[in-house]
Amino acid sequence: MTSRFLGSLLLFSGFLPAPTGRPLQTDSPARFYALVGDDVTLPCLLPMPDVTPVNLVEWYRMDRQSLGSNQQTILHAVRNGLALVKDQDPQYRGRTAIMANGSLELRNVTPRDYGNLNCKVLRPQSERREEIAVVSLIQAKVSEINLTVHQSVVHCKSSGWSPEPLISLVNATGNAFPAQKEPPVEEGGLFTVSVHLNITAFKGSETLICRVEIPGSHVLREKTITVTIPVTEVDSLEGGFWNPVIFAMLGLGLTLSILSFLFVVYMRRPKIQVLMDILMMTTTGASEDTAKNNKTFDEHGNLLIGVKASEQLASQDWIEIQKYRNTIISVGQLLRVHPALIAAIISRQSRGGTQLKPDGFGKFDSQCYGLMQINKTYHVTEGDAESSEHVKQGATFLKLLIKTMMRTKNWTREQQLKGALACYIAGTEKVIALDDPEEVDSVTPGGDFANDVVARAQWFANHGYMDTDSVD
Numbered sequence: 001m002t003s004r005f006l007g008s009l010l011l012f013s014g015f016l017p018a019p020t021g022r023p024l025q026t027d028s029p030a031r032f033y034a035l036v037g038d039d040v041t042l043p044c045l046l047p048m049p050d051v052t053p054v055n056l057v058e059w060y061r062m063d064r065q066s067l068g069s070n071q072q073t074i075l076h077a078v079r080n081g082l083a084l085v086k087d088q089d090p091q092y093r094g095r096t097a098i099m100a101n102g103s104l105e106l107r108n109v110t111p112r113d114y115g116n117l118n119c120k121v122l123r124p125q126s127e128r129r130e131e132i133a134v135v136s137l138i139q140a141k142v143s144e145i146n147l148t149v150h151q152s153v154v155h156c157k158s159s160g161w162s163p164e165p166l167i168s169l170v171n172a173t174g175n176a177f178p179a180q181k182e183p184p185v186e187e188g189g190l191f192t193v194s195v196h197l198n199i200t201a202f203k204g205s206e207t208l209i210c211r212v213e214i215p216g217s218h219v220l221r222e223k224t225i226t227v228t229i230p231v232t233e234v235d236s237l238e239g240g241f242w243n244p245v246i247f248a249m250l251g252l253g254l255t256l257s258i259l260s261f262l263f264v265v266y267m268r269r270p271k272i273q274v275l276m277d278i279l280m281m282t283t284t285g286a287s288e289d290t291a292k293n294n295k296t297f298d299e300h301g302n303l304l305i306g307v308k309a310s311e312q313l314a315s316q317d318w319i320e321i322q323k324y325r326n327t328i329i330s331v332g333q334l335l336r337v338h339p340a341l342i343a344a345i346i347s348r349q350s351r352g353g354t355q356l357k358p359d360g361f362g363k364f365d366s367q368c369y370g371l372m373q374i375n376k377t378y379h380v381t382e383g384d385a386e387s388s389e390h391v392k393q394g395a396t397f398l399k400l401l402i403k404t405m406m407r408t409k410n411w412t413r414e415q416q417l418k419g420a421l422a423c424y425i426a427g428t429e430k431v432i433a434l435d436d437p438e439e440v441d442s443v444t445p446g447g448d449f450a451n452d453v454v455a456r457a458q459w460f461a462n463h464g465y466m467d468t469d470s471v472d
């Protein structure tokens with residue numbers, strides 16, 4: 001009804017030649033959703049004339065004027081392949097383009113852009129035969145995603161969407177987990193969707209992405225969480241067992257009845273050890289920001305930066321960290337992670353526990369728990385803030401990150417360690433995206449996490465936290 005109505009309006013308003021063709025019947029125009037500020041491509045739902053350049057395509061909007069009359073506002077018009085810029089309404093200047101198939105590209109959508117938009121095509125046979133199709137551009141509403149882990153169940157929820165979105169939990173390559181969806185709830189036109197997944201059976205480190213999207217649009221929000229295995233399963237992560245990797249079965253025809261070959265290829269898993277010679281590593285130490293924040297002055301009141309600042313901070317934390325020395329050494333030996341690295345992370349993350357609140361969360365980051373400041377948003381935290389379970393979890397996490405670096409980065413072992421340290425604080429995605437191993441600290445807070453931790457580890461290695469096993 002809309003387009004026929006529009007057609008007759010156009011006819012009477014005298015802007016256009018009387019159409020001889022019938023406008024396309026679209027009782028309810030196709031809907032397209034976009035957020036303010038989005039770029040959208042709206043299809044012209046009409047067959048394009050089979051000539052190039054297209055004779056005439058015009059996108060316009062009907063705006064209500066006073067006295068109930070409507071006026072055409074031109075978004076973009078093309079005649080003989082050229083944009084008719086002088087006809088374009090100023091509010092669309094520089095924001096539009098028409099594709100060969102008639103689609104309108106509209107950039108940086110503003111609140112005034114919403115509504116019914118018309119695409120008009122003039123047939124080349126006769127300037128007077130035109131067709132009109134209407135699409136409806138509707139404002140989408142999105143909201144924050146709340147993603148939490150509680151008792152080994154990942155919960156994802158988002159409220160305040162319009163229209164009704166789809167929610168899913170997918171892995172890093174976009175495959176959906178078999179998560180449980182709750183029925184959507186609507187209130188005042190806004191939708192709440194939620195999903196949960198029991199991750200008890202997960203092994204290793206798994207990245208989960210909660211994705212909420214409006215189907216058929218580019219409107220999408222995501223939030224990522226990485227969960228690590230429970231500490232009790234750490235031992236199975238250690239090397240030394242045989243693992244069947246490939247089963248291949250080949251059936252070879254019917255003449256000799258059924259013949260199958262079974263290939264089983266066993267591969268020995270590499271042991272992950274984080275025992276490289278810390279003292280041989282090069283490092284730039286703490287950044288000026290870290291130095292200033294921690295007031296690392298020498299006896300003359302000059303600011304120390306770099307390795308000197310890291311050394312001063314490590315030495316200041318030494319007495320506190322000595323309280324956990326037995327835990328650090330035994331976890332290091334059990335997991336084959338250099339104890340000096342564990343001590344250095346504890347120094348950097350919680351200044352040896354002195355920056356924890358009584359509840360075990362960080363004084364400056366209430367999302368992070370314990371000596372090693374494990375983010376509760378992304379991990380199921382284990383043990384008390386100063387317990388060996390907690391230190392095991394932090395060291396396990398570092399190992400898993402090194403595994404991730406070994407899998408994704410063809411870097412030296414020292415570079416992979418720095419990469420894993422950067423992942424520890426900044427998340428794997430940002431680090432994996434980097435090409436240059438020297439730039440891992442460009443994504444860490446203070447711009448120095450990996451280098452500061454390595455420099456502090458060197459200090460701890462020289463002060464009682466040397467690895468007791470031989471360096472491999």
Ligand SMILES: *[C@@H]1O[C@H](CO)[C@@H](O)[C@H](O)[C@H]1NC(C)=O
Nearest residue numbers: 041043044099100101102103
């Ligand atoms: C029209 O062309 C554009 C650009 O080539 C393309 O992105 C779009 O999908 C096409 N739309 C339709 C409806 O064919």
Ligand SMILES: *[C@@H]1O[C@H](CO)[C@@H](O)[C@H](O)[C@H]1NC(C)=O
Nearest residue numbers: 144145146147148150155157
């Ligand atoms: C996220 O969910 C948790 C648990 O359901 C709740 O305590 C918290 O307030 C929520 N946060 C936001 C920002 O909605």
Ligand SMILES: *[C@@H]1O[C@H](CO)[C@@H](O)[C@H](O)[C@H]1NC(C)=O
Nearest residue numbers: 170171172173174175176207
């Ligand atoms: C995601 O899941 C698919 C199917 O289960 C799997 O093949 C793929 O390796 C997974 N990707 C990651 C990054 O775990």
Ligand SMILES: *[C@@H]1O[C@H](CO)[C@@H](O)[C@H](O)[C@H]1NC(C)=O
Nearest residue numbers: 150151152153198199200201
């Ligand atoms: C998750 O699954 C495990 C094992 O299947 C089960 O023991 C546990 O109760 C489940 N947790 C919840 C909260 O349903």
